Amino acid sequence: MTGREVREITIDTWAIELDNGENLRDLNIGDAVELHTGTAFDGLWIAKEFNERGAAVTLQAATVVENCAADTEIACQYSGSRHAHPVDAESRLLRRPETATASS
Known part of the structure; x- marks a missing residue:
């Protein structure tokens, strides 16, 4: 099984260092992160939710789009x-996942 066959992963926020030197706790819900080639789950992922203490984050497989408004179900x-x-x-x-305080 490759990382792209997996659609959702939950990992410890400290397990991955971002380019800015921070870990995954630095993400907001809906932020995207590119995991480097060579990791078990390389590719683009989007933050779906954090556990109640922020120690783990659930990421969903993602892709880049420009015009999501063509589909009113997913438009953002x-x-x-x-x-x-x-x-x-x-x-x-x-x-797209949204934070509880995000406005539509």
């Missing part, structure tokens, strides 16, 4: 600019 505030959306096993776009 970033339509018209390049941004990430999670994808299902058939590579269909899904709604």
